[in-house]
Amino acid sequence: MTETNPPMLAVAGLRKAFGGLAAVSDATFDVPRGRITGLIGPNGAGKTTTFDLISGRHRPDGGRVRFADADLTGLASHLVARAGLVRTFQIPRAFPRLTVWENLLFAGADQPGESFWHGVIGTRAARARERALADEAGDVLSFLDLEHVADLPAGGLSGGQRKLLELGRALMCRPRMLLLDEPFAGVAPALIRHLVEHLVELRDQGITLLIIEHDLGTLVPLVDRLVVMHLGSVLASGEPARVRDDPRVLEAYLGGIGGRG
Amino acid sequence: MIGWLAFAAFFLTNVGIYGILALGLNAQYGLAGLANFGYVALFAAGAFTAALVLVPPSPAASPETATAVAGGLGLPFPVALAGAAAVGGLFALVMGAVSLRLGGHSLAIVTFAFAQIFGAFLAGEDWLTGGQFGISPVPQPLRGLVGSAVDYLFLYLGVTLVIVAGCFWLAERAAGSPFGRVLRGIREDETAARSLGKNTGSFKLSAFVLGGVLAGLAGAMWVGSIGSVHVGQFVPIVTFNVWLAVLLGGIGNNRGVLLGAFLLICIREGTRFLEGIPFLAAASAGNPSLLPSLRYVIIGLALILVVRFAPRGVIPERLRGRGQAAPPEQIPATEERR
Amino acid sequence: MDVLFQTLVYGFATGGVIAVAAVGLTLSFGVTGFINFGYGELLTVAAYTTYVLTEAGLGLLPAAAAGTAITSAVAVGVARTCYQPLASRGPLPLLITSIGVAFVLQNLVRIGFGGEPRGFPAPTWTPWQLGGVFIPKLQTVIFLVAGVCMLGVHLLLRHTLLGRTMRAAASNEDLARLSGLDTRRIVLVTWVASSLIAGLGGVLLGASQGDITPSVGFEFLLLVFAAALLGGIGQPYGAMLGALLIGLGVEFGAAYVSANYNYALAFGVIVLVLLARPGGLFGRGGGNAVPSEGGTP
Ligand SMILES: Nc1ncnc2c1ncn2[C@@H]1O[C@H](COP(=O)(O)OP(=O)(O)OP(=O)(O)O)[C@@H](O)[C@H]1O
Numbered sequence: 056m057t058e059t060n061p062p063m064l065a066v067a068g069l070r071k072a073f074g075g076l077a078a079v080s081d082a083t084f085d086v087p088r089g090r091i092t093g094l095i096g097p098n099g100a101g102k103t104t105t106f107d108l109i110s111g112r113h114r115p116d117g118g119r120v121r122f123a124d125a126d127l128t129g130l131a132s133h134l135v136a137r138a139g140l141v142r143t144f145q146i147p148r149a150f151p152r153l154t155v156w157e158n159l160l161f162a163g164a165d166q167p168g169e170s171f172w173h174g175v176i177g178t179r180a181a182r183a184r185e186r187a188l189a190d191e192a193g194d195v196l197s198f199l200d201l202e203h204v205a206d207l208p209a210g211g212l213s214g215g216q217r218k219l220l221e222l223g224r225a226l227m228c229r230p231r232m233l234l235l236d237e238p239f240a241g242v243a244p245a246l247i248r249h250l251v252e253h254l255v256e257l258r259d260q261g262i263t264l265l266i267i268e269h270d271l272g273t274l275v276p277l278v279d280r281l282v283v284m285h286l287g288s289v290l291a292s293g294e295p296a297r298v299r300d301d302p303r304v305l306e307a308y309l310g311g312i313g314g315r316g
Numbered sequence: 317m318i319g320w321l322a323f324a325a326f327f328l329t330n331v332g333i334y335g336i337l338a339l340g341l342n343a344q345y346g347l348a349g350l351a352n353f354g355y356v357a358l359f360a361a362g363a364f365t366a367a368l369v370l371v372p373p374s375p376a377a378s379p380e381t382a383t384a385v386a387g388g389l390g391l392p393f394p395v396a397l398a399g400a401a402a403v404g405g406l407f408a409l410v411m412g413a414v415s416l417r418l419g420g421h422s423l424a425i426v427t428f429a430f431a432q433i434f435g436a437f438l439a440g441e442d443w444l445t446g447g448q449f450g451i452s453p454v455p456q457p458l459r460g461l462v463g464s465a466v467d468y469l470f471l472y473l474g475v476t477l478v479i480v481a482g483c484f485w486l487a488e489r490a491a492g493s494p495f496g497r498v499l500r501g502i503r504e505d506e507t508a509a510r511s512l513g514k515n516t517g518s519f520k521l522s523a524f525v526l527g528g529v530l531a532g533l534a535g536a537m538w539v540g541s542i543g544s545v546h547v548g549q550f551v552p553i554v555t556f557n558v559w560l561a562v563l564l565g566g567i568g569n570n571r572g573v574l575l576g577a578f579l580l581i582c583i584r585e586g587t588r589f590l591e592g593i594p595f596l597a598a599a600s601a602g603n604p605s606l607l608p609s610l611r612y613v614i615i616g617l618a619l620i621l622v623v624r625f626a627p628r629g630v631i632p633e634r635l636r637g638r639g640q641a642a643p644p645e646q647i648p649a650t651e652e653r654r
Numbered sequence: 655m656d657v658l659f660q661t662l663v664y665g666f667a668t669g670g671v672i673a674v675a676a677v678g679l680t681l682s683f684g685v686t687g688f689i690n691f692g693y694g695e696l697l698t699v700a701a702y703t704t705y706v707l708t709e710a711g712l713g714l715l716p717a718a719a720a721g722t723a724i725t726s727a728v729a730v731g732v733a734r735t736c737y738q739p740l741a742s743r744g745p746l747p748l749l750i751t752s753i754g755v756a757f758v759l760q761n762l763v764r765i766g767f768g769g770e771p772r773g774f775p776a777p778t779w780t781p782w783q784l785g786g787v788f789i790p791k792l793q794t795v796i797f798l799v800a801g802v803c804m805l806g807v808h809l810l811l812r813h814t815l816l817g818r819t820m821r822a823a824a825s826n827e828d829l830a831r832l833s834g835l836d837t838r839r840i841v842l843v844t845w846v847a848s849s850l851i852a853g854l855g856g857v858l859l860g861a862s863q864g865d866i867t868p869s870v871g872f873e874f875l876l877l878v879f880a881a882a883l884l885g886g887i888g889q890p891y892g893a894m895l896g897a898l899l900i901g902l903g904v905e906f907g908a909a910y911v912s913a914n915y916n917y918a919l920a921f922g923v924i925v926l927v928l929l930a931r932p933g934g935l936f937g938r939g940g941g942n943a944v945p946s947e948g949g950t951p
């Protein structure tokens with residue numbers, strides 16, 4: 056793949072330690088615009104922590120995060136999301152006592168009704184935006200095949216459904232780029248195929264995707280590019296075929312099972 | 317007969333005042349999940365503000381005033397209400413700005429401490445608050461409108477109910493709006509809410525201020541109903557009375573917490589009838605603090621039992637599903653869809 | 655000079671009492687995971703039972719010992735009936751329940767003894783005189799007793815198997831459970847230890863204040879919280895240091911500024927510490943002791 060465009064996301068030298076443990080020691084990689092990139096590595100490699108650093112959940116000890124030509128390093132997570140970079144969580148964090156429907160509407164951006172007076176009075180602008188969000192949420196529900204559970208509290212969903220809701224909520228933010236943390240884990244196999252199609256569809260709409268996933272059989276055919284992490288730093292990155300054949304990657308996976316798994 | 321009616325009016329006025337308090341705490345805890353253990357400070361701030369607005373400029377001129385206060389503003393009741401609401405909100409803003417960065421335990425401790433300190437301030441600053449004696453008498457609001465004292469009780473009940481209705485409307489609208497939805501999301505999972513682009517700190521502060529405004533209003537209504545105010549009325553148990561109303565009625569449900577306020581006042585006033593039990597009447601003759609203490613024991617037990625056996629309260633929070641959205645065919649959406 | 659020295663001694667005595675209570679509070683927090691708002695009432699119960707037993711003719715020391723034991727029995731009973739069933743429901747239900755317990759206990763004491771202050775049977779010693787400086791004897795003894803208690807806690811935590819398992823359970827309950835520790839038993843033992851310390855704290859509090867009322871413990875609680883937070887909740891050694899600082903601050907504030915604002919001082923300390931270092935002054939930077947996100951009830 057040629058890299059004529061500037062990357063959508065560029066991280067350089069990200070570092071983070073928890074107590075004495077270096078969870079991420081040197082994460083450096085680019086994510087090309089409008090493509091699907093996979094982020095893989097053995098358990099504990101630091102993939103989720105990397106997402107936490109990019110998305111502003113944790114402040115990095117060092118390094119840079121550039122997104123669409125803006126420097127996001129250390130920015131608060133709600134500002135990162137508003138910049139168009141939205142993440143999901145490995146362990147889904149749906150709002151358990153809100154309905155699926157409300158979970159989706161919650162994430163809608165630019166709702167003037169979120170200010171107290173607009174909300175209480177129910178201004179025209181707030182109502183119009185609410186209708187638009189309801190349409191979007193309806194689309195997301197059918198897109199993810201969640202229509203039948205729309206009125207249920209999210210706490211009652213199955214693990215797979217929660218993963219889907221997590222994705223749906225992120226979509227309601229109108230992201231330019233998605234960071235998906237193990238989107239297929241726990242999702243029924245039939246639905247995974249369906250979900251893969253939808254992720255491709257999202258890419259075709261121009262959304263950039265960075266996906267952490269252990270299910271390599273599903274992930275690798277889907278991605279345009281792979282980044283491999285091991286022990287907190289990036290081991291290899293590039294086209295899937297090249298990366299897969301990299302001897303260091305093989306060793307990390309095999310060694311990883313014995314060493315840190 | 318008149319006695320019973322007067323009692324009923326007084327009783328319901330109390331329910332109304334605690335109802336407003338419960339609506340306010342529900343905005344903070346029920347909606348946004350913010351455990352305010354110093355809620356009574358906001359109530360007290362409103363009450364003292366209202367008293368200072370209502371008391372005439374030089375109360376020292378009248379011989380029966382026991383107060384050391386230099387004098388109030390002598391302004392009409394609506395000004396007192398507005399002032400109490402504003403000061404309640406302002407106090408909540410300060411309290412929240414200091415404490416809301418902290419979660420769970422620390423928030424509870426800091427707010428609790430805040431109320432204790434505010435109590436010390438109210439007791440210590442005689443020139444403003446009348447110290448231990450407080451401010452007394454505070455002119456009865458709108459007293460000129462009716463003749464007899466009993467009629468006035470009913471008038472005041474009417475005013476209280478109107479204000480409760482207004483507060484209920486405000487709280488309901490806020491809870492059902494996108495504003496309330498964001499708060500409920502923050503309550504469930506603040507990290508997730510932030511990752512979806514919501515500035516959770518400012519939302520929490522808004523919920524806190526809303527609660528403070530309602531507590532301030534309740535303070536003004538309280539002063540008007542009692543006709544005096546002093547620091548001893550604002551002890552920590554008041555905070556937890558309101559908590560009991562919210563927990564009992566239904567966390568997150570505005571109708572529920574109003575019912576909770578009613579049940580709370582039933583418990584409180586009901587314990588007055590303990591005097592009718594001969595054994596207790598005899599015992600309390602020798603120990604004047606027996607019955608009030610017994611009341612607190614009952615309230616403490618109620619807190620323990622509700623948390624243990626009825627954590628969602630009498631009327632649990634209701635789910636808001638798809639049916640709540642406006643029918644899409646009414647007005648076509650203006651924004652283009654993805 | 656005289657005032658300075660006396661204030662110092664009073665500060666150490668008050669700090670010692672706070673330290674005893676704060677260590678007891680923080681021990682129970684470490685294992686049960688919630689801040690016990692009913693802890694102050696354990697001090698009250700201990701002070702009153704000691705008072706009653708001396709009225710009944712017992713000497714101060716046996717009365718204090720029996721009072722402490724009774725307090726511990728009350729605490730364990732409360733923990734068994736009220737707190738243990740809620741253990742899996744997160745901190746807030748426990749917090750509210752502990753408030754309920756506080757009101758029940760405090761008002762049972764008030765029903766029993768009325769609201770008026772009772773004179774605590776502390777010995778009336780004349781101060782020592784050392785070259786023109788008066789040293790209050792009672793305060794010195796209070797501080798020494800508190801110091802011995804701290805030493806005991808230290809030995810328990812560092813040098814007994816029980817203490818080590820308590821610390822393990824406090825730092826990570828899941829881990830402790832996985833490694834086969836009997837957490838239920840540890841929780842029980844911690845309650846016993848923490849309430850025995852509360853009992854001693856109550857006796858010392860009564861002695862240092864002279865008069866006791868049914869709300870003596872509840873009012874003291876704020877200082878205890880301040881000390882515990884200053885040291886980092888759940889960290890006994892931090893709490894000891896925090897308590898000495900608060901005790902000195904309170905006594906110097908009362909002697910040189912105004913007695914009205916003792917609590918304001920404590921409060922200011924709480925807020926500053928929490929904002930600057932959520933893990934406490936002596937705690938781990940921002941560790942897991944104070945959860946700062948996701949206030950789900
Ligand atoms: N908040 C935290 N506090 C302490 N240690 C952490 C924290 N988050 C992650 N770690 C540690 O950092 C290391 C990297 O964790 P991370 O979750 O990033 O791995 P991962 O690559 O996502 O693994 P997995 O594939 O299992 O999800 C692990 O050793 C983990 O225990």
Ligand SMILES: [Mg+2]
Pocket residue numbers: 102103104145
């Ligand atoms: Mg992970």
